[in-house]
Each structure stands twice: as structure tokens, then as C-alpha cells.
Amino acid sequence: MITFTGITKRYPDGTIAVDDLDIEIPAGRTTVFVGPSGCGKTTSLRMINRMVEPTTGLITVEGQDIRDRDPAVLRRSIGYVIQQAGLFPHRTIVDNIATVPFLLGWGKPRARARARELMELVGLQPEQAKRYPHQLSGGQQQRVGVARALAADPPVLLMDEPFSAVDPVVRTSLQDELIRLQAELHKTIVFVTHDIDEAVKLGDSIAVFRPGGKLAQLDTPERLLANPVDSFVEGFIGYDRGVRRLSFFPARLLTPRTDTVVGDDVQAGRARELALRSGEPWLLVVDGERGPRGWVSTETLGAADPGTVVGSLDLVDYGHVFTVETDSLRAALDAAVLSPAGRAVGVDADGRVVGVVAQSELGSAIWSVGAEEAPTAEPVRSDG
Amino acid sequence: MITFTGITKRYPDGTIAVDDLDIEIPAGRTTVFVGPSGCGKTTSLRMINRMVEPTTGLITVEGQDIRDRDPAVLRRSIGYVIQQAGLFPHRTIVDNIATVPFLLGWGKPRARARARELMELVGLQPEQAKRYPHQLSGGQQQRVGVARALAADPPVLLMDEPFSAVDPVVRTSLQDELIRLQAELHKTIVFVTHDIDEAVKLGDSIAVFRPGGKLAQLDTPERLLANPVDSFVEGFIGYDRGVRRLSFFPARLLTPRTDTVVGDDVQAGRARELALRSGEPWLLVVDGERGPRGWVSTETLGAADPGTVVGSLDLVDYGHVFTVETDSLRAALDAAVLSPAGRAVGVDADGRVVGVVAQSELGSAIWSVGAEEAPTAEPVRSDG
Amino acid sequence: MNLFLEFWLWISDPAQWSGGAGIPTRLGQHVLYSAQALALATLIGVPVGLVTGHTGRGGFLTASIANFARALPTIGVLMLVVIAVGIGVAPVMVALVALAVPPILVNTYEGVRGVDPQLKDAAQGMGMRGHEVLLKLELPVALPLILLGMRTAAIQVVSTATIAAYVGIGGLGRFIVDGQARREFDMVVGGSLLVVALAVLVTLMFYLLRRFLVAPGLRQAAAK
Amino acid sequence: GGGSDPFEEGDGDTPEAGTVVVGSADFPESTLLGNIYAQALEAKDIEVETKFGIGSREVYYDQIASGNLSVFPEYNGAIQFYLDPGATSGDTDATNAAVTEELPDGLEILDSSEAENKDSLSVSRATADEYELTSIADLEPVAGELVLGGPPEFETRTQGVPGLQDRYGLEFKEFRSLDIGIVWQALKDDEIQVANLFTTDPVIVANDFVVLEDTENLFGSQNVTPLIHSASVDETAREALNAVSAQLTTETLLELNQRVSIDQEDPDEVAAEWLESAGLL
Amino acid sequence: MGDQPLIRWDWIARNWDDPVGTRLLEHIQLALVPILIGLLIAVPLGVVCARWRWLYPSVFTGVNILYAVPSIALFFLLLPYTGFTQWTAIIPLSLYTLAILVPNVVDGLYQVPQHVRQAAIAMGFSPLRRLIQVELPIALPVAIAGLRVAAVATISMVSVASLVGLGGLGQLILTDGFRRQFPTPIIVGIVLSVLLAFLVDGLLVLMQRLLTPWTRGSERAARRTSAARREAGAGTTAPATDTGSRRAEAT
Numbered sequence A, B: 001m002i003t004f005t006g007i008t009k010r011y012p013d014g015t016i017a018v019d020d021l022d023i024e025i026p027a028g029r030t031t032v033f034v035g036p037s038g039c040g041k042t043t044s045l046r047m048i049n050r051m052v053e054p055t056t057g058l059i060t061v062e063g064q065d066i067r068d069r070d071p072a073v074l075r076r077s078i079g080y081v082i083q084q085a086g087l088f089p090h091r092t093i094v095d096n097i098a099t100v101p102f103l104l105g106w107g108k109p110r111a112r113a114r115a116r117e118l119m120e121l122v123g124l125q126p127e128q129a130k131r132y133p134h135q136l137s138g139g140q141q142q143r144v145g146v147a148r149a150l151a152a153d154p155p156v157l158l159m160d161e162p163f164s165a166v167d168p169v170v171r172t173s174l175q176d177e178l179i180r181l182q183a184e185l186h187k188t189i190v191f192v193t194h195d196i197d198e199a200v201k202l203g204d205s206i207a208v209f210r211p212g213g214k215l216a217q218l219d220t221p222e223r224l225l226a227n228p229v230d231s232f233v234e235g236f237i238g239y240d241r242g243v244r245r246l247s248f249f250p251a252r253l254l255t256p257r258t259d260t261v262v263g264d265d266v267q268a269g270r271a272r273e274l275a276l277r278s279g280e281p282w283l284l285v286v287d288g289e290r291g292p293r294g295w296v297s298t299e300t301l302g303a304a305d306p307g308t309v310v311g312s313l314d315l316v317d318y319g320h321v322f323t324v325e326t327d328s329l330r331a332a333l334d335a336a337v338l339s340p341a342g343r344a345v346g347v348d349a350d351g352r353v354v355g356v357v358a359q360s361e362l363g364s365a366i367w368s369v370g371a372e373e374a375p376t377a378e379p380v381r382s383d384g
Numbered sequence C: 001m002n003l004f005l006e007f008w009l010w011i012s013d014p015a016q017w018s019g020g021a022g023i024p025t026r027l028g029q030h031v032l033y034s035a036q037a038l039a040l041a042t043l044i045g046v047p048v049g050l051v052t053g054h055t056g057r058g059g060f061l062t063a064s065i066a067n068f069a070r071a072l073p074t075i076g077v078l079m080l081v082v083i084a085v086g087i088g089v090a091p092v093m094v095a096l097v098a099l100a101v102p103p104i105l106v107n108t109y110e111g112v113r114g115v116d117p118q119l120k121d122a123a124q125g126m127g128m129r130g131h132e133v134l135l136k137l138e139l140p141v142a143l144p145l146i147l148l149g150m151r152t153a154a155i156q157v158v159s160t161a162t163i164a165a166y167v168g169i170g171g172l173g174r175f176i177v178d179g180q181a182r183r184e185f186d187m188v189v190g191g192s193l194l195v196v197a198l199a200v201l202v203t204l205m206f207y208l209l210r211r212f213l214v215a216p217g218l219r220q221a222a223a224k
Numbered sequence D: 001g002g003g004s005d006p007f008e009e010g011d012g013d014t015p016e017a018g019t020v021v022v023g024s025a026d027f028p029e030s031t032l033l034g035n036i037y038a039q040a041l042e043a044k045d046i047e048v049e050t051k052f053g054i055g056s057r058e059v060y061y062d063q064i065a066s067g068n069l070s071v072f073p074e075y076n077g078a079i080q081f082y083l084d085p086g087a088t089s090g091d092t093d094a095t096n097a098a099v100t101e102e103l104p105d106g107l108e109i110l111d112s113s114e115a116e117n118k119d120s121l122s123v124s125r126a127t128a129d130e131y132e133l134t135s136i137a138d139l140e141p142v143a144g145e146l147v148l149g150g151p152p153e154f155e156t157r158t159q160g161v162p163g164l165q166d167r168y169g170l171e172f173k174e175f176r177s178l179d180i181g182i183v184w185q186a187l188k189d190d191e192i193q194v195a196n197l198f199t200t201d202p203v204i205v206a207n208d209f210v211v212l213e214d215t216e217n218l219f220g221s222q223n224v225t226p227l228i229h230s231a232s233v234d235e236t237a238r239e240a241l242n243a244v245s246a247q248l249t250t251e252t253l254l255e256l257n258q259r260v261s262i263d264q265e266d267p268d269e270v271a272a273e274w275l276e277s278a279g280l281l
Numbered sequence E: 001m002g003d004q005p006l007i008r009w010d011w012i013a014r015n016w017d018d019p020v021g022t023r024l025l026e027h028i029q030l031a032l033v034p035i036l037i038g039l040l041i042a043v044p045l046g047v048v049c050a051r052w053r054w055l056y057p058s059v060f061t062g063v064n065i066l067y068a069v070p071s072i073a074l075f076f077l078l079l080p081y082t083g084f085t086q087w088t089a090i091i092p093l094s095l096y097t098l099a100i101l102v103p104n105v106v107d108g109l110y111q112v113p114q115h116v117r118q119a120a121i122a123m124g125f126s127p128l129r130r131l132i133q134v135e136l137p138i139a140l141p142v143a144i145a146g147l148r149v150a151a152v153a154t155i156s157m158v159s160v161a162s163l164v165g166l167g168g169l170g171q172l173i174l175t176d177g178f179r180r181q182f183p184t185p186i187i188v189g190i191v192l193s194v195l196l197a198f199l200v201d202g203l204l205v206l207m208q209r210l211l212t213p214w215t216r217g218s219e220r221a222a223r224r225t226s227a228a229r230r231e232a233g234a235g236t237t238a239p240a241t242d243t244g245s246r247r248a249e250a251t
């Protein structure tokens, strides 16, 4: 755990970068600092490893006042990742990663072995070990930066906009990688970004800073989206927060209907009967493996010869589907909005239809979470 | 109009940057090229002003083969805006903007007068005229870049990721500015980006390129979101396209209910009656100016003394609202998802309640557009 | 050190201020030779640097020529040319121009090469022709570096023009060479300090040139 | 060569015992004489080191005095005036006596040779004809129209411009300082009309220059004479050097200079051949 | 003189050992010692100037004024103090190299990217260790580029030392050549001096290759960095070196 108590930082030129900050950063979790440019995020972060000394106030790491520790020694126990990666251009990848182990006097073979281990962990190829930084892409350099910060297995990791210089696709994959790593390593991560989406995606909790270096709100992402404390935070979060908040609710909450699903070998007459009984205007036609084939409307069924099988009728494209077990309500909503039938098709991991979520059912599930607390602090991953 | 017919570009090193491209770019509209990095967007763009010569194929601008035109003269009739603005560091802002007029031999006073006119048009202060580029922020520099491209009033504007180097907030304002400008000027704009959101926001039509320099799809943003031609395009557009597509449908399509809105001076007994008659579990309480005050549930009404006015009861926060006339269905959905009552409050431009959109009404409006064509190619602006 | 005292006594002697062997005459000669050499070197270095830098071709050749000229021992060149064409201004010019061309040439070349490709792209995209790009963009943007090269060359020339005295030409070098031959060290010191003063003056002059010739936008951006 | 150790201390520190360091000034005749001395000494099995091409008397005189150089080909008159700028010139013996008198302890001169290389004033044949010049005194009426050229020190030393003024009453239009290597060329190109040249300089013959007679004996005796650092030069060496002086004549010097400067033969070979022919090897 | 051939090969053949070889050896010694001494002074001085930036303008002005003093004058003026030893040449030449080396060391250090420095601090490097293990190695390409210019300039300037009679190839040029109106030794002197400069330059390039393996294969990337630009002998951005290699004052 890291605590800030009454921390203020005034730079020599008079700028107050951080103003009377109190924060508790829980151990083993990811805390994200967000806020507009110049609001003191970097300054706050760098006070943790004493790259910046606070003007007043107390910072403790694991209960110990950091002023009692030799800065160089303290820093070796805190990983630090920055935007340009800050890799040493004159050292190979493996030696870059082994920097802190070298400083700690581990001995070359051990330090390098550890570095190679980490390369694998962050998804770098072993044959890149002997390369120099400039020979890697921006995304790969960031991976090296992360690996280097992890090399001496520090309990704390400070990350200052580490992914903001890479393109959106690479960025997404780096974020996913970080989530995977953190699930394995449980570091105390303090992550700075000015991208609220990144904050929501990565943070166990989010601290929103307001200009002038004050803390506006510290909350779980879900609560932040649901209840911004004031218009500044609301404005910062941006519109769409309602729909985005749905990411935190699993599609499992839905009960897909199965009575509106028919096999493609069922005759039109029989299907029409089913439709009437369910009271729904659309039926979903599936094949022998229960793979979705398309929608058929009651009108089409009425106009068709009752003897033909529905599989041979003119089916309406089923749009895209959501996976009941792993997707979020957001994905289900998206699937429904895209479906010409206005209904979302839920499938299992193997793509077999689990059922159809009807308008009213999806509606009530969405509206019901409006008031509720999210069951999980982490967004449900969507592959929609 | 600009046409590409069978355009292929093979660089000397053998890279095929653009492969047999046929495109028609309509005059007076904005066409956006999107696609992953290296798919030939820039190359295609630069063939229009002959900065790159095609290996095979024909390009015409306004029906004329561009090979018949002197490149320098052609370029003076085509505005060109690039990522870092490419402003001349040794020239003042006003002289930067007047570059092409100077080249055209307009004479200093006229060229500068025109430049000042354009500064106003793109939202720069007149007192910045005598500054040098490095004295402006990134966003201001981009504005100068746009002004410079417009200086000689060229019918065609080529823009290569013009806003990708500035931060998200400034970027949004630059995009809004461009939309405003284009509504006024009706240039033939070709805009390159790799951000699909930007493409959707700015484009009248979007050309999605696939790696290898081939055209994957050319369509209006709305149709692109609704019907990606294949999994590459679908993947590129990203998830959420359903909800995003709702931006293209105005909230005007909804018919807000007014029978569930009560004044805060109405007595609880009377309100309960209204609620029962409407069959809805929630009533919206408004003040004397019809400003929203909060939700009251039928249970609360039932428990209350029938004689008290509803304004004095415990009201549930109404969340955020949408503006019926100007917002999109997306904003309405968002408002509803965030509302504890599961209902969205629609207001007019002055913030007076127009009515409440109930679950079923919102649902059907959303589902119904699933099959429909968007009524407008431009996204409805959302200020939610 | 009594260097400055010696210098002061020497320079305040009125005898030094008149006649063919006086300070004004020799200073004038020194400035004249230096200015001529610098002008010649500029006329060679700047155009060649501009063209090679603009086209991007001949960069290796430019660097090699500059390297070669820089490696030439100045007195060797001077004496060889004296033997070839006799005493006079010509050998001094050849030697000094050889000395001055490399900094001017290389800085011009690198200055033009160093212009941000984005800027060149923008210039072309707006319909500037090759020569317009060179004159309206590359030259002004490269100017600070070109002036820097010229200043270096000027200082080297001013300091090296002293060897002109060895081949019977005037200039401040006379004080140094004659003073040495006659064991009059005040004269050597005086001559040397005059050369240093001239070099400082040259530096100031280029500072002013920079102020007047380089666009404020470039100067301020550089100062950042 | 002069490749001394860069970290060797300069002053007061004599080279290793037994080694004789022969120096020379930086004009060809001096180098030639240096070669002759060095080879003559080597023939007597003396360890010799050479440091040729030293720029000016001021420099090498100090070096001899400090023992860094042991033997140097000098001209008796030149030493005399160097030591006593106000001295009056005389014949060889008088000059040598004066020099021996003036030389500080530890320095001495050996026997003078007959060979003399005097300063002179020379003019081109055309100038001589134009103004009918044969002696320096003839210059008196026309000096104001003529430019005098010579090495820088000629302008200030007694045997130079001041002496010309005192003894001959000459006031030239201008004095041009020139490196001794190019005085002749300046004369030839008419950059100067009167030149301070050495009488043994082969360029005089080659260019048909006219040496003006020194009727007032301004330039005195200039016999080639070894200047030595006494402690560094033993008896054998002295004998060897005196043997050279005994055989060296002005004619020899002229001829040898001709070979070195005009025919561009190498000084060490020219020296060797002459020593051989004189039976000194 | 007269109508002799420009180069007399027989002279070269006969004099190859002495004086040519001797003069060449002297030349090498007279050039290399000052370069080494210059380097020994410039590196610490550069480090100090990069650390306390306010010092730099005055140091910069100082070394440049020294550089403007004509070399023959400095040789003459030193003679009374250092006598007829090679120090008379070595001291001025060492001082001259500072004008080229100090700015390059400082530029090299300035050029260490801020984020790299920050990363080093954050990882717990002590200041001295950071200097030795991170900053100096990164500054190396620029420093070597300066060294190359300094070496070539010094080798060509040594010749002036012969005007005082301190040996080196200049002596070949002056005494054997010029004073006898004999072009061959002059040409030999010039050619050897140029060849020596090229050889030393080549060795330094090789040294840079060996010492800075990370710059290899990044020719294109490196072109962007001022390091490589300077290698070509020219300056870069605002405070740039140039061939000679003086720089714009910060003023």
C-alpha cells in the first residue's frame, strides 16, 4: 500500500502542481491517475520514487516513510515505465532489461537469464535479445520497457502514459498484455493516462485529478461512470458513459428465450404456430449444429406454403451475435441494435445458439442495472 | 469530382502500395480514406496532386487527366494539409497562410488581406498574425495549416491525418471546426485517417483500404457500420458499431410520452391515479418552468399521504437528459441507460421537459432502425 | 602576465599608427585578404552546398572534398603555390580558400539536407517548383547553419592569414613574423592580440548578420 | 632528425655524454655545413645527432648555450653583432678576437675557414645598368626611389638598415620583410629593387644579379666558423672540425650551394662527396 | 629550379628514410600527443560544462578565443618558456583541440534524451554511475565525430610548427623544399600529411564502429540524429557545431 497524506508540491517557479493530496493506493491492484494535461499526474507519480520531493506532506510505501530511504535504493525496488520507454540506446534488449539486476549486483549470467525469462513473459521473441532498441517497433520497445521495470521483481510499478505514443491497435494489445500480466503478478501499479477509456479498461480504481492538482474523485471505474461527483468529472468522462458502463455487467444476467428458435428443417406451418404462441414477430432459424442461419418473420411464414421447410425460405441476415458466457451487456445491446429483427442472438463459446434475447428482456436487464452496483469492478471483455 | 481508374502504384523497391484502384470522389463532399498503417492511403492521396505518379491508370480532376497539367500549377489549385502542419518556421502566420497567393503572384496586400480573412474563418485571433509558428500550440498550428490550404480557394482539399498529432480534446474541436467550415465552403475534401471514429464523424463517404493497397469498401458511414462487406472491414470498424450507428438517427424519431409527467405541486393521490392510468411504474416530476426535478415511483406515491404535493416527496435523481430536437438516438439510449428509472428524459433547447421516453418506445425506435437506412449521412451531433 | 602591459606599450606607441608598416595599413591588408578569401570560399561553398543538398546527390563527394581540403597543410599549399606562380596574393588566396571552403560547404549542405522533409513536402504540395523550394524554403531555413559555417571559416581565415607574412605579403602576420625574427616580443604579442580582436569582431559581425538575416521565427525557435 | 622525446626537459639538460649534437639553421647552406660537420665527426667515430632547420639565431643560440646543441655552423661576424649589436666590424682575426671576448663561459668558436658568406646588397642587372651601380655608395642618390627587401631582422640590426643609413646615408623608399627563401624571387620579379642576399647564394649567379661592393666594410667578416658548446666537444672532435675549416673556401661553398639549391642534390650527399674529395672521410 | 619535373622520384627514393621517414614520425608524434592531451582535458571539462550549464558560455568563449590566436604566434611566445622542445608545439596544439572537442562532448551529453536520463534515475543509478554507464556511452558518437575533426585539423596544423623548427613534415616542406625552391619535398610533405590525416580519420571511424555497435545498421535512423550529421562535420540544430568546429554561442 502507498499512502499520500497532505501532499503538496510547489515548483520553484511558484506553480502548484499538486495541492493537498490524500490518497490510498491499495497493494496488489492497479490504480489509475487520469485528468487533463498539467493537472499534476506525473508529479504525483514521481513523488512515489522520490524523483520529485514533495513540498509538504508524507508519503509511505508499505507503511514506511519514503524519506527514510536512500533514493537510489528505493528506486531499485520500484519499477518505472514511461512514454518513450527510455531504453538505453547503447545496450542490447537483454541488457536493457537486466539493468536493475546489474545495479543490484546479481552477476551477469543470472541477470541475463532473468531478462530472457521476462522477454518471454511480455511476449518478445528470444532472438530479439541481442538487438538494440532502435531495431524494434514502438510497441516492442514498450514491452521492453515493461520487462525492464519488472526485472528485479519490484512490488510497485509506476507507469506514466506508457502506451500513449503507439498506434491504437498496438496500444490495445499492450493494454491486454498488461491486464494478463497483472492477473498473474499482482503488483501495486500506479498508472497515469489522460485517456479515460484506458483508465476504465485497466484500473481497479481511478483517481480523477482536476486542474490545479486537486483530487476530484477516487472510485472504481464502474462507480465513476455511474456517479461522477460533479460536472467536471462528468465532462471529463465524456458522453456515452451510460452505454460504456454496461461493459461492467455480464450478459449472463440475461435469460435468452429458446422458444423462438427453430431448426431449419421445421416446416413453415409448424413454425408459424410457434411464432404465434410466443407472441414474437421473428423466429431465429438454426442449422443442425444449432449454428444461426437467419431470421424469418411471421409475415414470411404466413405467405409461405406451410409444407416447405423454413431453411429454404428467404431468411434475413442475423447480424452479429454475442457470447452469453463471456460478453457484457454492452455487446448484447450492440448485437441487438445491429440485428434487423431487433433481437440479439446469444451463442455459447462454440458458436451454438443459446437463445434469443427479446426486446423486452434486454430492455429490462439494461434498465435494471441503471440503479444497481456493478457486480465486478473489471469490465467484461467483449470480443464483439 | 475526382476519379481513379485502374490506378496501381509500385515503388522502385517493388512495394505495391496501391493495387488497381477505382474510386469516384464526388465534388463538394468529404471522402475519407481509412485503413491500417501502410495500406496505401497516403500514396493514393498524393497521386491526386502528382506528388506521387501512378505506375498505371488514370486520374482525373473535374474530368481532366491530371497528367496533362503542369504539376506545380495543379498543386496550387489543390489545398494540402499534413500531420505536423508543415508550417514554414521562417515565416509569420499570415505569410504562411499567404504562401500560395504569393506563388500565384497576387501581390502582398491582397494576399495578406486574404490570409487575415482566413485566420478569422478558422478561428485564429488577428493578433496572432505576426507570430511565428513555434509560438502557437499544436492545435493552432493545425488551424494555420488548414487556412493555408484554403488560401487560394482551391476547389479540392487533400488532408493527410491532419489532426493525428494533437491531443484528443483539441482534436475534437478541430474536427468540429472542419465540419462547420465544410458546411459553409463545400470543398471536395479527401481526408486520410486511421481512426474510424474520425472517419465516421467527418466523412460523407468512407473508403476502407485493406493491406496491399486494395479498396475494401466505399460507402456512407451509416451503411459501412450497418453492412461491412466482410470480416476485415467489420474487424477494422471495431465492436460497438451498432450503438455507434445510432448516432445517425435523430431522437426526433421518438415520441416522448407526456402523460407520465406531473408538476411538483400535484398531490400524491392525484399523481398515483395518473400513474395507474398510464400503466408506468415511474412518474417524472417537473417544476413550474417544466424543468425536471426527479422521478417518483408508484410505490412511493402509494406510501405517501395522498394530500402532500409530490414536490415534497423523496425524488429519485433524473440522471441526464437528451435534447429531442438535436440529439441522436444514441444520446437517448445513453440517457435511458443511466436513468435509475430506466426512462430517458427528453428536453427542448431551453431544458424544458418535452416528455419521457418509455422503455418500450425507445426499444422499438432502436430496433426499427436496425433494418432501416439512416435518414442522414451525417451523424447527429450529440452534446450529451 | 605582463603580456598585456607589453601589448599596451606597443600599441600605444604612436610610431605604430602610421606608415606602410603601421597598424592601420597592416590591419587593412589583413582584413582585405581575409574578406577576399571568405568571399571566394562563399562563392564556391554556398552554391555547391545548396545544389548538392537540394538534390541530395553528391553528398559523399562533398564530404570527401571538404575532408580533403581540411587535411591539407596550409603552409604546404602556400609554399607550393609560391614556387609555382611566384610571390603575391594568389598563393595566399589559394591556401586560405582551401581552408575556408570546408566549413562553408559542409554546413550549407547539411543545413539544406536538414530541412524537415515535411516542410519540403508541404512546399511542393503547395505548388512550389524546385528553385522556389530551394530559395524560399531551404535557403532561409538553412541560413543559420550557413552563417555558422561562414563564421567558422572567417575566424580560421583571420587567424591563418598571418602566415601570408611568410611569403612576403603584409597583414598582421608581419608583426608576428618580424617580431619573432627581431626578438621583439611586444610586437608578436601585439600582432597576436590584434588578430584575436579581429576574430572577436568577426564573431560580433556574424552575430549581427544573424540578427538581420535570419527570420525571427527561426531564431526564437532555436532559442527554445 | 630532431625527434627528441617530447617529454624531455629543455633547459640546462645536456644530451647523453659522448653524443655530439650538430645543429643548423633553416637555409640550405647552413644545412649543408651542418651535414659536413656531422659527417666529418662521424668519420672520427664520434656519436652524432643532428637537429637541422632551426628558424633563427635567437632560438639556436640559446640552445647551444644550454647545451642542447653542441656544434653549429656559424659566421664569425654574425656572432659578433649578435652579441654586441653596436660593434664595429673588422677583419677575420679582429672579429674572432672580439667574439671570443664576448662569448659567455661554456661557449667558444673554433678555427674560422677561409670561406666567407657575407650579407650583401644586390640588384638586378637591369637596375645596375639603369642607375649605373657598382657599389653600395652608388645607391645614395637613388635610394629614395627603391624598395629594399630582406629578412625581417635586416630592418633593425646594425649591419642592416640602420648601418646602411649611418655609413652610407641611405634612405630607401621602403623596407619589405621577406622570408630569406624568397628574397631573390622578389628581386627577380621587381617587387623589390635592392635585396639583402648572401654572397654565396647561387641565385646570384643564376639570375645574373649584381652584388654591390661594400666599400665601407659594413658587413665585416663572415667566415664560416663552428660555434660550440665547449663541454660537449672533445679534442678529437675539435680537430675534425678544424680540419674542415682548413679546407673550406668561398669557391667550394659556392659550388656546393649550387649543387644543393639549383641542381637540388641532397645536402648529405653533396657533403659526403666533398669530404671525400678533400680527404676528410 | 627552372624546368625540372614537378616530382623527382629519385629524390623520394633516396630520402625515404631520412629525412622523409624521420619527419613523418615527428609529425605523428607532434599530432597525436596533443590530440590525446586535448581529449584528457576536454572530457572532464565537457562533463563539468554539461552538468553546470551556466559555466559553458564562458568556457566556450575561452576555448574559442584561444583558437583564434595565430598558431605561429603561440609557438613563438612559448619558446622562451618551453624552449626548443616539442612542448612548444604540443601545448598550443592541445589548446586548439579544445575548441573542437569541448563543444562536441557537451553536445553529446546534451543530446542524451531526457527520457533516457529520467529512466536511469528512476532505476536507481547514482550520478557518477549514470555518467559513466549511461550518459558518456550515449555521447560517444558525437564526441568521436568531434575527435575526427580535431585529429584532421591538428595533423594539418602541425606543419606550422616547423616554421619554428620543431620538426614534422612542415620542415620537409619549408627547409628541404621551399628554401631550395624544390617542389618534390613540398608535395611529399603535403601528400603524407593528407594521407596521415585520412589514416587517422579512418582509424577513428573504425574505433567508433567498435565502440558504438548500437549505431550500426541504423544509418537511416542515425541520419536524423545530429550525431551522424556532425559526423559529416556539420552542425545540427540551434547550438550546432560546424566543421571547424565552433558553435553558435548560447547567447
Ligand SMILES: Nc1ncnc2c1ncn2[C@@H]1O[C@H](COP(=O)(O)OP(=O)(O)OP(=O)(O)O)[C@@H](O)[C@H]1O
Pocket: A011, A012, A013, A015, A016, A017, A035, A036, A037, A038, A039, A040, A041, A042, A043, A044, A194
Ligand atoms: N520542473 C517543473 N518546474 C515548474 N513547473 C513544473 C515542473 N514540472 C511540472 N511543472 C508544472 O506542474 C504542473 C503539473 O505538471 P505534471 O507534469 O505533473 O502534469 P501532468 O498531469 O503529468 O500533465 P500531462 O498530462 O501533460 O503529462 C504543470 O502546470 C507543469 O507545467
Ligand SMILES: Nc1ncnc2c1ncn2[C@@H]1O[C@H](COP(=O)(O)OP(=O)(O)OP(=O)(O)O)[C@@H](O)[C@H]1O
Pocket: B011, B012, B013, B015, B016, B017, B035, B036, B037, B038, B039, B040, B041, B042, B043, B044, B194
Ligand atoms: N517512397 C517509397 N518507397 C518505397 N515504398 C514506399 C514508399 N512510400 C511508401 N511506401 C510503401 O508503400 C506502402 C503504402 O504506404 P503509404 O504511406 O501510402 O501508407 P499509409 O496507408 O499512408 O500508411 P500510414 O497509415 O502508416 O500513413 C507501405 O508499405 C510503404 O512502406
Ligand SMILES: [Mg+2]
Pocket: A041, A042, A043, A160
Ligand atoms: Mg505527465
Ligand SMILES: [Mg+2]
Pocket: B041, B042, B043
Ligand atoms: Mg500515411
